[in-house]
Amino acid sequence: MDSRIITADGTETLFNEEFGEAYHSTKAGAYTESLEKFIKPTKVVEKSLKNGKVSILDVGFGLGYNVSTAISEIRKNSNTAVIDIVSVEKDINVFNKIRKLNKPNFLKEVYDLILSGDFSSQFEYKIYTVNKDNVSLKVIFGEGRKVLKFLSKEGKKFDAVFYDPFSPKVNTEMWTVNIFKLVRNLMMDDSILATYSASLAVRKGLIEAGFKIGLVDPVGRKSFSTVASVNGEIPPITKKEKLRLENSPFAVPYYDNDDLTLSRNEILRNWQLKIGKKS
Numbered sequence: 001m002d003s004r005i006i007t008a009d010g011t012e013t014l015f016n017e018e019f020g021e022a023y024h025s026t027k028a029g030a031y032t033e034s035l036e037k038f039i040k041p042t043k044v045v046e047k048s049l050k051n052g053k054v055s056i057l058d059v060g061f062g063l064g065y066n067v068s069t070a071i072s073e074i075r076k077n078s079n080t081a082v083i084d085i086v087s088v089e090k091d092i093n094v095f096n097k098i099r100k101l102n103k104p105n106f107l108k109e110v111y112d113l114i115l116s117g118d119f120s121s122q123f124e125y126k127i128y129t130v131n132k133d134n135v136s137l138k139v140i141f142g143e144g145r146k147v148l149k150f151l152s153k154e155g156k157k158f159d160a161v162f163y164d165p166f167s168p169k170v171n172t173e174m175w176t177v178n179i180f181k182l183v184r185n186l187m188m189d190d191s192i193l194a195t196y197s198a199s200l201a202v203r204k205g206l207i208e209a210g211f212k213i214g215l216v217d218p219v220g221r222k223s224f225s226t227v228a229s230v231n232g233e234i235p236p237i238t239k240k241e242k243l244r245l246e247n248s249p250f251a252v253p254y255y256d257n258d259d260l261t262l263s264r265n266e267i268l269r270n271w272q273l274k275i276g277k278k279s
């Protein structure tokens, strides 16, 4: 079992041994990170109120904080809004981890809902489904790039994207221009993607994939997190960040191949060659 960490706001997260990172920012707090870096910046509550429904693509389901916080915030404002969430996750054990996690009391009801689902198989994927109280949650288990390609072929478009893999240095295959283009095709022009990452390579990659980007005020650290949208209303980037994106030698995106099959190490090595760093 991954070891437990109590984060700055008192909520619990786990340390993931495979990636060598915690699932959440320990300094911001697991719950606070979800609320401030994902739920508020993507405007899912506002969208659910305006349209009576909202659809969310959740990349990296993990311990389910982003999903549970989104449902909780939307339900505080509307008992009837239809919430449609599709999550992408490679680790089939996440539900065992969630069962053992000490979850915050104020999210208990929503976690009970999330844990009331069933596993099934569809095409080549194991899928976990919850369909209750106007919430539809589908967690598709598989390699993220493959699952996103599959969703993209189905022609689905989401109102918001929570983009939350582990950090670019250890989870590089999930942060390339190629995958961002795929995600862009899964969004409406006014949909907003939010990520905790402040990496120049990630920001530059989002821009190259056709997004405009914006900055979200820091929580638990100095750097701003990032939002991206084709044409939605997002906060601006600062002049200083614009200059860094234009001039920094590290403002070079990560690239996969066209099939999105390069290994994490190949992607990282190619990037290091581009920035002139010896591995």
Ligand SMILES: C[S@@+](CC[C@H](N)C(=O)[O-])C[C@H]1O[C@@H](n2cnc3c(N)ncnc32)[C@H](O)[C@@H]1O
Residues within 6 Å of the ligand: 022, 023, 024, 034, 059, 060, 061, 062, 063, 064, 065, 066, 067, 088, 089, 090, 091, 094, 142, 143, 144, 145, 164, 165, 166, 171, 173, 174
């Ligand atoms: C930082 S955690 C997500 C935390 C989660 N959003 C939450 O709110 O609790 C990153 C998640 O991305 C998943 N992940 C990493 N690489 C992946 C890949 N290539 N395909 C699919 N999922 C991946 C990990 O298994 C992990 O559960």
